[in-house]
Amino acid sequence: MGKTTRTKAVIITIGDEILIGQTLDTNATWLASQLHRRGIEVLRMLTVSDREEEIERAIRQSIKDAELVVCTGGLGPTRDDITKEVLCKIAEEKLVFSQEVFDWITERKRQQGKEPNELHRRQSYMPTGFDFFKNNRGTAPGMLGEIDDSIIVSLPGVPYEMKELMTEQIIPVLLEKLPVEISAVRTLLTAGVAESELAQKLSGLEDNLPEGLSLAWLPGHTRVRIRLTSRGDDRQEVEQRLDECVARVRDILGDIVYGEGDDSLEEVVFGLLRKKQLSLAVAESCTGGFIAHLLTLVPGVSACFKGGVVAYSNQIKREILNVNEETLSEHGAVSAETVREMLAGVCRNFGVDTGVAVSGIAGPDGGTSDKPVGTVWVAVGGVEKQHVEKLQLNLNRKLNIEKSGLLALNMLRLFLSRD
Amino acid sequence: MGKTTRTKAVIITIGDEILIGQTLDTNATWLASQLHRRGIEVLRMLTVSDREEEIERAIRQSIKDAELVVCTGGLGPTRDDITKEVLCKIAEEKLVFSQEVFDWITERKRQQGKEPNELHRRQSYMPTGFDFFKNNRGTAPGMLGEIDDSIIVSLPGVPYEMKELMTEQIIPVLLEKLPVEISAVRTLLTAGVAESELAQKLSGLEDNLPEGLSLAWLPGHTRVRIRLTSRGDDRQEVEQRLDECVARVRDILGDIVYGEGDDSLEEVVFGLLRKKQLSLAVAESCTGGFIAHLLTLVPGVSACFKGGVVAYSNQIKREILNVNEETLSEHGAVSAETVREMLAGVCRNFGVDTGVAVSGIAGPDGGTSDKPVGTVWVAVGGVEKQHVEKLQLNLNRKLNIEKSGLLALNMLRLFLSRD
Numbered sequence: 001m002g003k004t005t006r007t008k009a010v011i012i013t014i015g016d017e018i019l020i021g022q023t024l025d026t027n028a029t030w031l032a033s034q035l036h037r038r039g040i041e042v043l044r045m046l047t048v049s050d051r052e053e054e055i056e057r058a059i060r061q062s063i064k065d066a067e068l069v070v071c072t073g074g075l076g077p078t079r080d081d082i083t084k085e086v087l088c089k090i091a092e093e094k095l096v097f098s099q100e101v102f103d104w105i106t107e108r109k110r111q112q113g114k115e116p117n118e119l120h121r122r123q124s125y126m127p128t129g130f131d132f133f134k135n136n137r138g139t140a141p142g143m144l145g146e147i148d149d150s151i152i153v154s155l156p157g158v159p160y161e162m163k164e165l166m167t168e169q170i171i172p173v174l175l176e177k178l179p180v181e182i183s184a185v186r187t188l189l190t191a192g193v194a195e196s197e198l199a200q201k202l203s204g205l206e207d208n209l210p211e212g213l214s215l216a217w218l219p220g221h222t223r224v225r226i227r228l229t230s231r232g233d234d235r236q237e238v239e240q241r242l243d244e245c246v247a248r249v250r251d252i253l254g255d256i257v258y259g260e261g262d263d264s265l266e267e268v269v270f271g272l273l274r275k276k277q278l279s280l281a282v283a284e285s286c287t288g289g290f291i292a293h294l295l296t297l298v299p300g301v302s303a304c305f306k307g308g309v310v311a312y313s314n315q316i317k318r319e320i321l322n323v324n325e326e327t328l329s330e331h332g333a334v335s336a337e338t339v340r341e342m343l344a345g346v347c348r349n350f351g352v353d354t355g356v357a358v359s360g361i362a363g364p365d366g367g368t369s370d371k372p373v374g375t376v377w378v379a380v381g382g383v384e385k386q387h388v389e390k391l392q393l394n395l396n397r398k399l400n401i402e403k404s405g406l407l408a409l410n411m412l413r414l415f416l417s418r419d
Numbered sequence: 420m421g422k423t424t425r426t427k428a429v430i431i432t433i434g435d436e437i438l439i440g441q442t443l444d445t446n447a448t449w450l451a452s453q454l455h456r457r458g459i460e461v462l463r464m465l466t467v468s469d470r471e472e473e474i475e476r477a478i479r480q481s482i483k484d485a486e487l488v489v490c491t492g493g494l495g496p497t498r499d500d501i502t503k504e505v506l507c508k509i510a511e512e513k514l515v516f517s518q519e520v521f522d523w524i525t526e527r528k529r530q531q532g533k534e535p536n537e538l539h540r541r542q543s544y545m546p547t548g549f550d551f552f553k554n555n556r557g558t559a560p561g562m563l564g565e566i567d568d569s570i571i572v573s574l575p576g577v578p579y580e581m582k583e584l585m586t587e588q589i590i591p592v593l594l595e596k597l598p599v600e601i602s603a604v605r606t607l608l609t610a611g612v613a614e615s616e617l618a619q620k621l622s623g624l625e626d627n628l629p630e631g632l633s634l635a636w637l638p639g640h641t642r643v644r645i646r647l648t649s650r651g652d653d654r655q656e657v658e659q660r661l662d663e664c665v666a667r668v669r670d671i672l673g674d675i676v677y678g679e680g681d682d683s684l685e686e687v688v689f690g691l692l693r694k695k696q697l698s699l700a701v702a703e704s705c706t707g708g709f710i711a712h713l714l715t716l717v718p719g720v721s722a723c724f725k726g727g728v729v730a731y732s733n734q735i736k737r738e739i740l741n742v743n744e745e746t747l748s749e750h751g752a753v754s755a756e757t758v759r760e761m762l763a764g765v766c767r768n769f770g771v772d773t774g775v776a777v778s779g780i781a782g783p784d785g786g787t788s789d790k791p792v793g794t795v796w797v798a799v800g801g802v803e804k805q806h807v808e809k810l811q812l813n814l815n816r817k818l819n820i821e822k823s824g825l826l827a828l829n830m831l832r833l834f835l836s837r838d
Contacts, residue, residue, distance in 0.1 A: 019461040021452025022637060022646075026443060028466075033440025042438040044473070045466035047447075054463070218441060227441075282708075282729070288715025289701075289708030292729040296707025297817055299783055307731035309739075310701070310711040316726040316769060320739065350735060364718055398716055 006041040007178045010062035013047040014055055014073035014083060015157055027072045027162055034166060038174075039181030039231060040068065050074060055086045063090075063150040068178065073157030075123075075140040083154055084143075088127045091147045095125040101132065105139050133169040137161040142170060151177060183231040184242045187218075188249055189259045190226065191410040195219045198226070201252055205245075212238070213245055221399055222406040223265075255417055258410065265409045266294040266301075272416040273304040278353040282308035283321055283346035285333065286360035286376060290405040306352050311342065317359075321345030334359050334371050336388050339379040347383045354416070356380050358408050360391070362400045376404040380412040387415050425460040426597045429481035432466040433474055433492035433502060434576055446491045446581055453585060457593075458600030458650060459487065469493060474505045482509075482569040487597065492576030494542075494559040502573055503562075507546045510566045514544040520551065524558050552588040556580040561589060570596060602650040603661045606637075607668055608678045609645065610829040614638045617645070620671055624664075631657070632664055640818055641825040642684075674836055677829065684828045685713045685720075691835040692723040697772040701727035702740055702765035704752065704778035705795060709824040725771050730761065736778075740764030753778050753790050755807050758798035766802045773835070775799050777827050779810070781819045795823040799831040806834050 011031050017023040028045045035042055043066055048054040055074065062069040074083035088095050102124035106116045123139055126132050130145035140156040142165040153170055155162045174180070190198060195217055199206070206215055212232045218225035226249065230242035250257055258268050273280055282291050289310045295301055309320050314333055317323040322345040323338055331337040342357035360376025367373035374393035379386050391407055393400045430450050436442040447464045454461055462485055467473040474493065481488040493502035507514050521543035525535045542558055545551050549564035559575040561584040572589055574581045593599070609617060614636055618625070625634055631651045637644035645668065649661035669676055677687050692699055701710050708729045714720055728739050733752055736742040741764040742757055750756040761776035779795025786792035793812035798805050810826055812819045 018448070019451055019464065020455040021448050021450070021461075022635070024443070024445060024448045025464075029437070029440050029443045031440070032438055036439040042440075043468070044477075045438065045444075047464035049462070058463075216441070284708075284711075286715075287712075289703075289711030289727065289729065290715075292703075292708030292731075293706075293712045293820075296705075296709075296729070296731065296781075297820065299816055302731055305731055307729040307735040307739075308708065309728055310708065310715070310726040312711075312715065312721055312724055312726035319770075320726075320728075320768070349739070351738075362715075397718055401712075401715065 006039055006181055007068060008043045008066040009035050009040050009068040009070060010043055010066045011035075011045045012055075012058050012062060012069065012071040013045070013157075014050060014071060015047070016049050018047050019049055027157065027159055030159070030163060031070055031072070031166065034171065035068075035070075037183070037185050038171070039183040040178070050082065052082055052086055055083060056090065059086065059090055059152070063147050063152065066150060068151050068153070068174065070153045070155065072155045072162050075154065075156045084125065084127055087130070087143070087145070087152065087154060091127065091129060091145060091152075093128045093130070093145075096128050097121075098124050098126045098132070101126060101134075101141055104134055108139065131173075133165055135161050135165055136168075137164055142166075144170060144173060181231055182233060182235050182238050183229060184239050185227060185229050186242060186246050187225050187227045187261055188246065188253075188257050189223055189261075189263055190253060190256045191223045191258050191265060191413075192407055193224070193256050195224045198224055198253070198256070202226075202249065205248055205252065209245070210241060213241060221395070222403045222410075255414060258413060264294075264298075265406060265413060266298050269409055269413050269416065270295070270298050270301050270304060272413065273354070276416065276419075278304065278416070279306055279351075280304050280354045280356075281306050281346045281350035281352040282355060283342040283357040284308060284310050284405075285312060285317070285342070285358060286362045287358045287401055287405040287408065288312060288362075290401055291356060291358065291408060294405065294409065306350050308350070309346055317342060321349065332371070334361055334375055334377055336377055336379075336390070339377040340386055340388060343379040343381065343386060344383045354380075354382050354412070356408050356412050358404060360400070360404055362397045362404075364397060374400055376400070378404070378408045378411055380408065380415045385419075387411065425458055425600055426487060427462045427485040428454050428459050428487040428489060429462055429485045430454075430464045431474075431477050431481060431488065431490040432464070432576075433469060433490060434466070435468050437466050438468055446576065446578055449578070449582060450489055450491070450585065453590065454487075454489075456602070456604050457590070458602045459597070469501065471501055471505055474502060475509065478505065478509055478571070482566050482571065485569060487570050487572070487593065489572045489574065491574045491581050494573065494575045503544065503546055506549070506562070506564070506571065506573060510546065510548060510564060510571075512546045512548045512564075515547050516540075517543050517545045517551070520545060520553075520560055523553055527558060550592075552584055554580050554584055555587075556583055561585075563589060563592060600650055601652060601654050601657050602648060603658050604646060604648050605661060605665050606644050606646045606680055607665065607672075607676050608642060608680075608682055609672060609675045610642045610677050610684060610832075611826055612643070612675050614643045617643055617672070617675070621645075621668065624667055624671065628664070629660060632660060640814070641822045641829075674833060677832060683713075683717075684825060684832060685717050688828055688832050688835065689714070689717050689720050689723060691832065692773070695835065695838075697723065697835070698725055698770075699723050699773045699775075700725050700765045700769035700771040701774060702761040702776040703727060703729050703824075704731060704736070704761070705781045706777045706779075706820055706824040706827065707731060707781075709820055710775060710777065710827060713824065713828065725769055727769070728765055736761060740768065751790070753780055753794055753796055755796055755798075755809070758796040759805055759807060762798040762800065762805060763802050773799075773801050773831070775827050775831050777823060779819075779823055781816045781823075783816060793819055795819070797823070797827045797830055799827065799834045804838075806830065 133142040138161040143154040216227040232238045311317045323341040339357045363373035376391040552561040557580040562573040635646045730736045742760040758776040782792035795810040
């Protein structure tokens with residue numbers, strides 16, 4: 001953390017649906033990450049009900065403690081939504097009908113073939129003294145004003161409306177108004193290696209991080225993220241220091257790092273396939289379609305991905321993938337020999353260059369002393385050259401499926417990038 | 420809502436990782452649903468940092484406002500975790516070494532082949548005047564005490580540790596100590612019909628709900644949940660009123676309701692298949708393995724589910740599913756004719772009684788004026804009897820895939836239950 005005094009923020013979520021445990025508040029977490037990334041310190045997050053006195057008390061307390069207060073929720077047209085009234089009360093402003101907002105809502109509604117109604121008219125009343133921001137995804141505008149030296153932002157509660165307003169319109173204004181520390185963040189994504197092992201590899205670097213740099217571990221079941229943050233007074237220095245550190249981490253970890261930021265393993269695999277002009281098919285037993293599902297989430301993947309077989313029964317392994325009866329009876333469905341034949345079978349029968357084949361025991365039943373639940377065999381490659389590996393997982397059914405699917409994709413990534 | 424004064428609660432989450440947006444706080448939502456279900460009103464949720472003064476202020480304010488304060492986090496053995504110290508300070512109690520806790524941690528560690536260390540010794544100090552509860556999943560005990568007529572509960576932040584402690588040990592104690600209103604909840608699950616249409620069907624019932632009953636809508640992209648809550652003074656009456664209302668809703672909605680509580684569509688489909696002793700395979704184009712993935716999340720599903728084909732390319736539709744070249748060129752891959760042949764093909768080639776076939780345009784590219792993005796054809800049934808339906812969705816790629824997969828499963832459910 002830097003030594004400069006950081007701007008402090010409070011995030012307030014308004015909504016009864018959260019307090020009764022019906023809705024998970026993802027807005028506050030997203031807002032916190034956005035503010036943190038820009039060097040703003042989130043002091044507190046608070047969820048309160050739709051009741052006027054609760055909202056008022058939360059805002060009054062927050063503007064005492066923080067220079068920035070971000071509220072979400074309570075801006076819809078229904079009776080429950082009273083954030084605007086409360087803001088007016090605290091700021092000693094008035095709600096005034098804004099023809100501009102109403103015209104804009106009218107236009108939006110007409111584009112949808114609808115007419116604005118009484119509720120939309122109500123939504124067009126805005127607090128005097130506040131700036132408002134048109135919401136391209138809904139009808140509730142965002143608002144920004146100042147009360148007692150604190151900036152107060154009010155956003156709709158619908159996540160995609162809130163996110164777009166914040167990113168596109170509010171944050172640029174905040175960066176102008178607040179003394180925001182200069183910082184930069186990059187997150188490296190790794191797969192297939194445990195956090196403890198990665199930490200060992202990076203221990204020398206971590207113990208000697210230059211001033212202004214920090215490293216955080218964000219572990220997951222399969223993928224460990226490493227977030228590097230650089231803070232300081234000079235934009236160019238901050239970024240250069242960060243880039244140098246990222247280069248060192250990449251140097252140490254090599255191809256354990258599969259991407260950055262929001263990259264997904266499936267996107268990286270698709271990128272490699274496209275670059276090498278290879279086609280792909282999958283043969284899945286225990287992962288049951290999960291690998292195909294991940295791949296088909298990537299737009300345009302059909303350029304390389306042709307499809308696959310979910311060979312849940314041995315009959316299908318034999319008939320559709322041409323796995324030999326003898327292989328199954330001698331070595332079992334969960335074996336190196338079976339996944340090799342599944343891989344060769346899907347490549348031949350689907351006429352593709354590359355494939356992934358997985359067979360394992362996801363649980364909770366089906367384990368033996370030889371092959372306990374969590375035993376998974378994976379083969380990647382083609383008809384000729386194959387890489388085969390055994391995984392021994394220790395999770396529940398769902399996580400065994402997800403983790404073996406992701407690890408299989410990672411094996412394919414390494415096969416393609418090393419090949 | 421009943422007219423009795425409900426017990427008020429505040430939920431406090433302690434942890435810097437939440438305030439920087441790194442971790443989504445699922446604990447508070449889960450706790451809120453548990454308390455709400457038992458008639459306790461959650462007044463506020465609060466997330467604060469690991470700093471002593473922040474924790475202290477949050478707890479002091481909360482015990483003024485609520486009869487119950489539940490804290491999670493800040494109980495681990497590291498320096499950051501100081502909830503216990505703060506509790507002692509507020510309650511004017513002392514931290515005293517508990518041989519009982521240390522012996523129990525020692526035993527847990529030895530079972531894992533390890534010895535307790537200095538940090539575990541530290542964890543064995545407990546505030547005097549507090550009851551503690553052994554944590555079967557970790558080493559941090561839960562605590563319960565009273566400060567100024569409020570009950571204060573402190574739980575570890577690791578979700579599965581927290582949940583088990585709360586459900587198994589803390590809630591029974593709370594129910595004894597607090598004047599908890601009697602209530603009962605059942606949640607009906609529906610699929611394939613929009614909330615507005617469901618609301619219309621239930622409007623008569625909703626307008627005339629008996630005293631003590633309430634109905635809440637929990638909408639989702641594909642599945643709408645209807646939660647019925649009954650409150651009152653007499654357990655038998657509360658439950659009887661609830662059961663009668665559930666029966667009326669089920670009567671009105673018929674097979675739109677696919678289950679209750681945590682039932683999943685895939686479990687319900689599996690139940691129907693098993694009952695009818697039918698085998699199943701899937702032929703997926705745009706859903707790309709998602710339906711197979713859902714089905715294979717169900718333990719034991721291999722008794723009925725044999726597997727499937729992800730026929731992403733037309734070549735695979737022809738070669739593995741025997742869709743006619745002419746069908747594809749005349750009607751296109753996204754057509755009633757193609758999904759009919761995909762269904763018949765997968766049933767024949769996989770030797771199963773029943774199947775699902777899906778072909779559509781998930782987007783963002785590939786749409787035409789005739790068949791815009793979101794056009795999806797689904798066929799369910801077998802070789803002889805088939806039900807075919809066209810969906811027109813309007814979401815992004817990922818949600819188009821998920822929604823069409825779930826709607827296809829729902830069509831299969833209706834086919835199997837009406838057949």
